[in-house]
Amino acid sequence: MMTADKIKELIETVDRVSLIDAFVADKNGTLSGKIKVKSGGNVHDTEWSVKISPTYPFRLMDMEPIHFINSALIDYSHIMENGSLCKHPAEYENPEEQFVHDLGQLIEWIDEYYIKEKKDEHYEHLVVNHNLIRDQYFTYCFAETQEEFENEDYGFVSYANIAQGRKNKKEILNFVVQKFTSTKQVRKIENPCRISRAYLNLESNYGIYCLLKEAPSAHNKFIIKDFDSLKDLFSQSQKDFIHTFEKQYRNKIQYFPLFCGYKLPDGSIHWQAMVLHMDDLPIEPFHIGTGRNRVWHTDFKSGKIPWCQTEDISYKYFFGRGAMPQELADKKILIMGVGAIGSTIAESLTRCGAKRITVYDIDDKEPGNVCRSAYPFYSGITEKTQDIIDALQRISPHVECDSLKSLLDVVVKKIAAEEKDMQFIAKLFNAYDVIFDCTTDNQLMRVIDNSGITAQVINLSITNYAQDLVCAFSPNITETVRLIYKVLNRDTESDLYNPTGCWAPTFKASFNDIACKVQFALKHIIRMLSEQEPRENFYVTEDETNLIINRL
Amino acid sequence: MNKNNHLKEVLDTHKMYHVQDFVDKVKNRREEIKEKMYNHYGNKKYQAFDSGSFAKHTAINVKFDLDLVEPFKHSTFGTLQEMFDDVYDFLVEEYKNTGVSIRKQKVSIGITFPIEKGDDKPVELDIVPGRELNDDDYPETNDLNLYFNEDHWGFTKGTSQKTNIQKQIDHIKGKNDEREIIRLLKIWKKQKEKKYKSFVIELTVIKAFEDYNGDTDLWSRLKFAMEYLRDNIADSSFHLYDPGNTNNDVVSSMSDFDRQSFKTDMESMLNNIDRDPDTYLPYYFKVNEKYSDGYKEKNSGTVYPNSPKRFG
Structure with a gap:
């Protein structure tokens, strides 16, 4: 535990740092004092108030346990609104070492950002505090739009509700922006966000957007907090439009978002929303001219701006932390058979950034499917295709999903039985770039082989207990699959799971048994489809310690 | 077999x-x-x-x-x-x-x-x-x-x-032994729909056998050619000059990925045939059933389950 004496002792060991005001503890145990750090040369020395938490060196609720504060330095990089230095220190086991290291980091910042006035190259969004607005939190997600915006553009924002959340026992209202409709010109121009149709088609609410003259920033890093500082960034037409909107929606809605847009250094538009309540709008009328020449306009009243959390969910940010190669994400993917393997593939590809997924299955989802596939119980008994599409759309606003009707099975098998028009089957499947056949339907597998499909088909199946996973690429899938099953020589008849009722026995394996092999296989498949690894048929086995890929 | x-x-x-x-x-x-x-x-x-x-x-x-x-x-x-x-x-x-x-x-x-x-x-x-x-x-x-x-x-x-x-x-011309191996690799290429150029196969096989003095039976020669491909095709110092224009390095026009894939194909084939020739040799090198006279090498051609019990 840190004490004032120990701090004094430690400060004396650190070059360039000296104590100005001795540290004292308040009733909560927080130690406060003041130090000076020499800059050297002709640069002024800096003085810092220091606050040390009684939990030091432990972080509490992700908050740093030590603060170095100097409000006069707010214009410098990494100095927060309250004047404290934002830092991410290395962790030490004992408080003494930690304190000396923290002082070292402070000196490092002074040398780099104060003396040399370094500016970081990467752009950081304006800091916005997400406060409660009438006892609720509001969050809005937007994505890049299909078209660019005119300067000082303004108009309607269409946005839809998504699920509610909770934070600190308060409700979070979550919304996703669907489109911007410009009313700057006489003809309205719609500019939808680049998100899936599923989100664009949700029921819409309406708000306002205004593209500001410049970023609403204070000290180049914090958002402006009051309307007085903000109002000059709006054009008069934009401010007048807020009143127009109010007239149109008065008594129809309780609140609406006002999206303030500004250009980022890379040319893209960032939006920051505030929530305005109809019964207390921060606008007031004023007029210019007199008599018959008098014209009324709108301006903001003084007051604090009710900013709310606004997130850019454009594809590049949504999948910024990790995705499969873009070339593969852009492909049209068909997943046939969305059982244990197919549903996991569908979910994984969606989380990896897939943009177009079609699913096909002839079965309904039953409660018994949930334990080893990507389905929730909550959605009840329903068509597997519908359930997985719902799940995928909930995961990603960037995946377009649809399904092939189960009638496909009838059509394909009928054509195959009559041995004619196989080109029709090929044409049907060639509408896709990549097809995962997870149906385990041996007849369908043979039909696909014989139809001359040029799309890349990947056939996946597992043996009982998910002991092995078999992956065969087109062409000639059937012979490869048959060969691998012969090589594996697993007992396929005994110890299967027999559901109650007149059902075909099924295999036994847990979600973990299956998913670990599916993910391992999918990692290689993604690499193979992206030409990062030679494309070869393979099967996955395991020994006591490893999953093993066996290539053909 | x-x-x-x-x-x-x-x-x-x-x-x-x-x-x-x-x-x-x-x-x-x-x-x-x-x-x-x-x-x-x-x-x-x-x-x-x-x-x-x-x-x-x-x-x-x-x-x-x-x-x-x-x-x-x-x-x-x-x-x-x-x-x-x-x-x-x-x-x-x-x-x-x-x-x-x-x-x-x-x-x-x-x-x-x-x-x-x-x-x-x-x-x-x-x-x-x-x-x-x-x-x-x-x-x-x-x-x-x-x-x-x-x-x-x-x-x-x-x-x-x-x-x-x-x-x-x-x-x-006159390279009958090489031509047999070239034909076998072309049969494999056609059956597995591999996109590698026949000309690359042709030149590599001829080059491989320039100083060959190993066994003369078909398998020994095929294995030698496959090992040669495995060991050389992805090597950046490996060149195949067009006999019609020695300034034209035919292998340099293959992408690194194709060269690596070719190497891996040979590696997998050699490993699998070595481990289980009865199963894998007829898988990689298939008889053209249309012109087979019914004679079958004993134990050749694996009897596969027609409809393997698969799960998913």
Whole structure:
């Protein structure tokens, strides 16, 4: 535990740092004092108030346990609104070492950002505090739009509700922006966000957007907090439009978002929303001219701006932390058979950034499917295709999903039985770039082989207990699959799971048994489809310690 | 299983004489085109000659090319593109309203005749127009400039490449042992629909056997060629120079990914055949069942479960 004496002792060991005001503890145990750090040369020395938490060196609720504060330095990089230095220190086991290291980091910042006035190259969004607005939190997600915006553009924002959340026992209202409709010109121009149709088609609410003259920033890093500082960034037409909107929606809605847009250094538009309540709008009328020449306009009243959390969910940010190669994400993917393997593939590809997924299955989802596939119980008994599409759309606003009707099975098998028009089957499947056949339907597998499909088909199946996973690429899938099953020589008849009722026995394996092999296989498949690894048929086995890929 | 007997059966069932009637049809068509070209161009060109896998004796009955090279005199055309377009225009005009399809390909003009009753596929021929490098030097050098109509082998559309098809054919002449291995690898390539160039296989196998003094049986030779491919094809210091133009490194036009894939293919095949030849040799090198006389090497050809019990 840190004490004032120990701090004094430690400060004396650190070059360039000296104590100005001795540290004292308040009733909560927080130690406060003041130090000076020499800059050297002709640069002024800096003085810092220091606050040390009684939990030091432990972080509490992700908050740093030590603060170095100097409000006069707010214009410098990494100095927060309250004047404290934002830092991410290395962790030490004992408080003494930690304190000396923290002082070292402070000196490092002074040398780099104060003396040399370094500016970081990467752009950081304006800091916005997400406060409660009438006892609720509001969050809005937007994505890049299909078209660019005119300067000082303004108009309607269409946005839809998504699920509610909770934070600190308060409700979070979550919304996703669907489109911007410009009313700057006489003809309205719609500019939808680049998100899936599923989100664009949700029921819409309406708000306002205004593209500001410049970023609403204070000290180049914090958002402006009051309307007085903000109002000059709006054009008069934009401010007048807020009143127009109010007239149109008065008594129809309780609140609406006002999206303030500004250009980022890379040319893209960032939006920051505030929530305005109809019964207390921060606008007031004023007029210019007199008599018959008098014209009324709108301006903001003084007051604090009710900013709310606004997130850019454009594809590049949504999948910024990790995705499969873009070339593969852009492909049209068909997943046939969305059982244990197919549903996991569908979910994984969606989380990896897939943009177009079609699913096909002839079965309904039953409660018994949930334990080893990507389905929730909550959605009840329903068509597997519908359930997985719902799940995928909930995961990603960037995946377009649809399904092939189960009638496909009838059509394909009928054509195959009559041995004619196989080109029709090929044409049907060639509408896709990549097809995962997870149906385990041996007849369908043979039909696909014989139809001359040029799309890349990947056939996946597992043996009982998910002991092995078999992956065969087109062409000639059937012979490869048959060969691998012969090589594996697993007992396929005994110890299967027999559901109650007149059902075909099924295999036994847990979600973990299956998913670990599916993910391992999918990692290689993604690499193979992206030409990062030679494309070869393979099967996955395991020994006591490893999953093993066996290539053909 | 006896690997040599199996491989011999693979080669035998892929021999061209099984499709002799069809080959004759193609040859007749080729003669027809030769005659038309001669009648049209007369002494503006030299005598046409046959090339492709048939001329090199590396053809297999599931995939073979009977190409026709037409060497033009230097003074006949101002540019190589004019030569290419003129031959194309002539053939289009000549076969107008006959159901014959003529198309411009990478370095050749493809001709497809209407499929005849009883045939599995139509007669197809490639005409390769080339121009001698300088006035009257062809009879002595056999060198020709080919026109690249599409991006191909690292060359861009509109450019040209010097080659000597006669030297390419001579390069493989008399190399019967190599040709067997080339045919086996081409059978594998066709069955597995691999995109590697036959010319790369051909040159690599010939190079591999330059100093070969190992066992002479089929499997030993095939294994040696596959090991050679595995050990060299992805190596950046490995080169394969076109016998028709030693400035043209054929392997350098393959992408790194293709070279690595080729290496991995050979690696997997060798490992699997070594581990379980009865299963894997007939998987990688399949007998052409259509021309198999029913004889089966004992234990060759695995009996697979028809409908394996699969789960998913």
